[in-house]
Amino acid sequence: MGRRTVRAGRPRSAACGAGGADARAGIREADALLLTHAHADHVGGLDDLRIFSERSGQDFPVYGPAAALARVRERFGYVFRRTQAGGGKPRLSLRPVSQPFYMGRLRVVPLPVWHGRLRVFGYRLGRFAYITDVSKIPPATYPKLRGLDVLVLDALRHEPHETHFHVARALAEAARIGAQRTYFTHICHRLPQRETQALLPKNVFLAYDGLVLNLP
Numbered sequence: 001m002g003r004r005t006v007r008a009g010r011p012r013s014a015a016c017g018a019g020g021a022d023a024r025a026g027i028r029e030a031d032a033l034l035l036t037h038a039h040a041d042h043v044g045g046l047d048d049l050r051i052f053s054e055r056s057g058q059d060f061p062v063y064g065p066a067a068a069l070a071r072v073r074e075r076f077g078y079v080f081r082r083t084q085a086g087g088g089k090p091r092l093s094l095r096p097v098s099q100p101f102y103m104g105r106l107r108v109v110p111l112p113v114w115h116g117r118l119r120v121f122g123y124r125l126g127r128f129a130y131i132t133d134v135s136k137i138p139p140a141t142y143p144k145l146r147g148l149d150v151l152v153l154d155a156l157r158h159e160p161h162e163t164h165f166h167v168a169r170a171l172a173e174a175a176r177i178g179a180q181r182t183y184f185t186h187i188c189h190r191l192p193q194r195e196t197q198a199l200l201p202k203n204v205f206l207a208y209d210g211l212v213l214n215l216p
């Protein structure tokens with residue numbers, strides 16, 4: 001595992017929209033995909049992962065909750081069917097996880113959270129955690145969030161929402177979790193960058209497209 005970077009702006013690029021073929025995303029290398037869940041805004045770019053398996057000649061690992069990987073298999077059926085060679089499909093290795101696991105020497109801790117009635121994952125890597133779609137953190141997940149330098153957390157808009165944290169809730173959760181820095185993600189167009197940033201405490205930031213965080 002080389003440089004450990006994470007994109008925390010658009011959910012699509014944070015999840016799997018950002019293939020090496022996408023020059024705007026600027027991601028030229030990737031070791032694996034950590035899938036939180038299979039909503040369209042998180043898997044829409046899955047096909048772009050083909051550049052990584054094409055370059056490496058290996059299947060590209062996709063880790064995630066078993067249910068989400070099953071949805072991926074349905075939705076991207078052509079990837080897993082034998083077809084003619086010329087099409088340039090991604091070669092994906094779907095790896096269901098529910099417990100902490102290692103990618104190389106990097107320990108990855110799945111963080112089960114509620115996204116409405118859907119159970120999805122955030123992930124913790126060292127002192128960094130990423131929870132992009134969440135409306136409730138179950139009690140058993142809080143202890144896994146102790147001692148963070150950086151937390152990336154869902155904050156959709158000011159008004160409450162059924163399946164996402166809104167700003168006030170996200171601020172309360174960020175304070176409870178107590179990471180040194182928290183970045184809000186999955187933010188919608190109703191949160192203008194400058195005005196919203198001015199309302200936030202000094203260790204809470206709005207993420208933006210193209211933001212790169214080097215993992216502590």
Ligand SMILES: [Zn+2]
Nearest residue numbers: 037039115133
């Ligand atoms: Zn979602």
Ligand SMILES: [Zn+2]
Nearest residue numbers: 011039041133
């Ligand atoms: Zn989402």
